[in-house]
Amino acid sequence: MEAWYMDESDRDPRLPHKKEPNEPVSPKELKRLGVFYWKLNADIYETDPELQKIRDEQGYSYMDIITIQRDKLPNYEEKLKTFYEEHLHLDDEIRYILDGRAYFDVRDADERWIRIALAKGDLITLPAGIYHRFTMDxxxxxxxxxxxVGEPVWIAYNRPADEYEARKIYVSALRRAAENVSA
Structure with a gap:
């Protein structure tokens, strides 16, 4: 996993969009935003005790696998456009990259985009209420x-979605985290 602040370019979203010079973002900074990360061995995901421990601790009871590739995902181009729309969910979003690479973009407390590059073995959780988007590389x-956690919910609420309780809770948690850092 690698993360950085994005440039302002509107070129192909699959490009890295690193600023010049690059402005990296640490896992600690992501954690302050409520984004958590683990590095696992994706080659043994079916029997990995470390993955099972995370699932048990976090209550991740449902799992499925999706392949995002032009010839595997129906309406590939349309789906990518939908995934790249800025949105939030009312539940955490948890993704474990079993193969390939992709990007999640999240907003920081100052509304700047942070790009998170994920590759095989990266597991990430985005908290309910965080504005984000997803794209391929x-x-x-x-x-x-x-x-x-529980039954899967696939609903994305495109921005603006500030009226949802999940967003209010998330913004409140961000404020508390910022107060703790400055104290």
């Missing part, structure tokens, strides 16, 4: 495990 391929 130039390889146009990723295979990912989707994890949920």
């Amino acid at each position: 130039e390889t146009n391929y990723t295979k990912a495990m989707r994890l949920f």
Whole structure:
């Protein structure tokens, strides 16, 4: 996993969009935004005790696998456009990259975009209420495990969606985290 502040370019979203000079973002900074990360061995995901421990601790009871690739995902181009619309969810979004690469973009407390590059073995959780988007990189391929607490919910609420309780809770948590850092 690698993360950085994005440039302002509107070129192909599959490009890295790193600023010049690059402005990296640490896992600690992501954690302050409520974004958590683990590095696992994707080659043994079916029997990995570390993955099972995370699932048990976090209550991730549902799992499925999706392959995002032009010839595997129906309406590939339309789906990518939908995934790249800025949105939030009312539940955490949990993704484990089993193969390939992809990007999640999240907003920081100052509304700047942070790009998170994920590759095989990266597991990430985005908190409910965080504005984010997803896109492929130039390889146009990723295979990912989707994890949920309880029954899966696939609803994305495009921005603006500030009226939802999940967003209010998230913004409140961001404020508390910022107060703790400055104290």
